[in-house]
Amino acid sequence: MSVSGKPWGPYLLVAAGTAAGLGLIAFGVATWVGGAVIGFALVAGAALRLIVPDDRAGLLGVRTRRMDAFVLLLLGAALVAGSLSLLLRLHST
16 A cells, blocks of 8 residues: 555554554553553564665654654653553552
8 A cells, every 4th residue: 555655564554553552442451451562563663664674664754764763662662661560559558
C-alpha cells in the first residue's frame, strides 16, 4: 500500500501494535499489559527505522534516521517503564 509514493508497511506495523494494546485495555486486560504492548510496538518501530532504508521507511521517516529511532525508542521505553511501574506496591492500604 502506498500513498504519494511512500510505503505504509513499517508505519502500519507500529499502528497495529498500538491498536492491539488499546484493544487489550478495552477488553478488560490489565492496563499495564496494554501499555507494555504499545510501548513494545514503539520500540519495534525504532528498530524498523534503523533497519529499513530511508526510501522504504515511509511514514516512519519524518526526521533523520537517528532522531526518528531515538524518539520512538525513548517514548516506547518510557511507556514500558511506566506500565510496569503499575505493578509496584508502594504502600499497603
